[in-house]
Amino acid sequence: MNKHALLAMLAACAMLPAAAADMNKVLRVAMNAAETGFDPAKVSDLYSSAINENIYDSLVSYDYLARPAKLVANTSSALPTVSVDGRVYTFKLKPGIYFADDAAFKGKKRELTAADYAYSIKRHLDPTVRSPWSFLVDGRFIGTDELVKAAGKGALNYDTPVDGIKVLDKYTLQLTLTSTNFNFLSILAMPAFGAVAREVIEANRDNTNAHPVGTGPYLLKEWKPGSKIVLEANPGYRKVVFDSRPGNDPVDKAVVQALQGKTLPRVGRVEVAIIEEEQPLWLSFLNRQLDISGIPQAALQDALVIDPKNPLKVRLADKYARQGIQLQRQQMQEITFHFFNMQDPVVGGDSKEKIALRRAIAMAFPVSETIASIRRGQAVPMNYIVPAGVAGHNPAFRGAPKYDPAAANVLLDRFGYRIGADGYRTRPDGKPLAIELACGTSALDKQWNEYWQQAFDKLKIRLSFKQGKWNELSKANHQGKLQMWGMAWGADYPDGENFMQLLYSKNAGDSNAADFKNADYDRLFEASLKLPDGPERNKLYDAMNKIAVVQQPWIYGDIRVRSTLAQPYVKGLKLHPLLNTSWRYLDLQK
Structure with missing residues (x-):
């Protein structure tokens, strides 16, 4: 072979794409609650969002390895240009990105354009869509208030031009x-703002939740609601090559060693099982029926060697370490809490006696004990609405009341909740006092219920439990039918606004699950939106937290430390504080 022929051959080889996803590689994972659907403008639960993150593409995303989390361009060619006053964001999309094939496109390749993002953002404002994320865009863009007002209760006119959302x-x-x-850019990194195609939405108007079509690395292949979800690599996904420079973190080095220079995604098929009970979940991982899994609460002492003097200091048990099982841990950017329905005639309202009732219940629940017992020490108490690691957190604030059942009973006595002849308290007006707490149906839920029953027994208050699946209870809560329920809220984006909005009155019935309405809180929250992260905004956050302490719409829970296990053959895993999944970055080398 002559020199010119050799050079031509080498050049041709250099232009070949890296190997695409291997359809013989099947990643098996599980979720512990059912999804609710796959329309990004209609779902807000973690489980559905985890799937959507892999089907749809947002304009920007996060660097997989960078800590703290770092925004990077995704379908945009670079991060947007932002005006000096922080009001105008201009994005340039990469050409040549295509939606997955769908009948709505009538056999033609459908390219992603700026108009798709304009349409997708407007859907969150459409009164007929009823987006749970509308609070993130409502009133944010010039001209959209008028557009929403013109729609009334009908559909938004997407073709009406508005100055705030322009396709240049x-x-x-x-x-x-x-x-x-x-801080607005981080909102656009959420799965909720992935691009959808208008043709697909209109062709499947009656059931958009069951027909997801995006430009992301995977597409929905199979769905058995509440049981199984199967994703397959999108054959038309654009070429994305992993390229990162690791620091000294050994996990980073292992990720780069496994992925550097390779095309993503690596795995051709992702099978997601819905396993609500802890024991089957744990056995599935031990039997290698799952490749990645969290550690169920009941298995923590089996899987980890926990330092009794410092429960957050752990290592993997020797019997699992010898198998090559991998352990990764991180304190989650989340809060957990039980809320009261603030519009309920028994536990809601802002009168002194209603506040006293909520405060007494909070004082009677042993958060430290549940952390030690149920969480096995793998959590820290919640004391502020914004968790550690998120802009706006105040580590010095103490929002949770002291555990003191005796003082709680004195408080109830003082405000007229008297103990009747049957041994249970009545309301100040003499009517029976009974409270219903919504809960799941798993064995773990039963452990929590035992602590709740003990707390209410100490207060001499009747308690009943309303059991149901997560998606069923979520629907009931949106309808205002739950009196009390427990929730977790993780960081959708790393800014305190994402958490402080949970008690903003305009979000009542959606992210404001407690249906809390307080004019002072609203005024402070709206003022905080105009400020960047810093001391001035932090003062407003402290004032809002004080209102929450006084009104007690929540009983503060804990912030969990996540332990994740992976089989020895799983490569490329690194937990991320904001990305729901790492599936596109994983490889299986059995």
């Missing part, structure tokens, strides 16, 4: 905010 050309999107917001 096929690949250029310009968003103009009504006020300064330097």
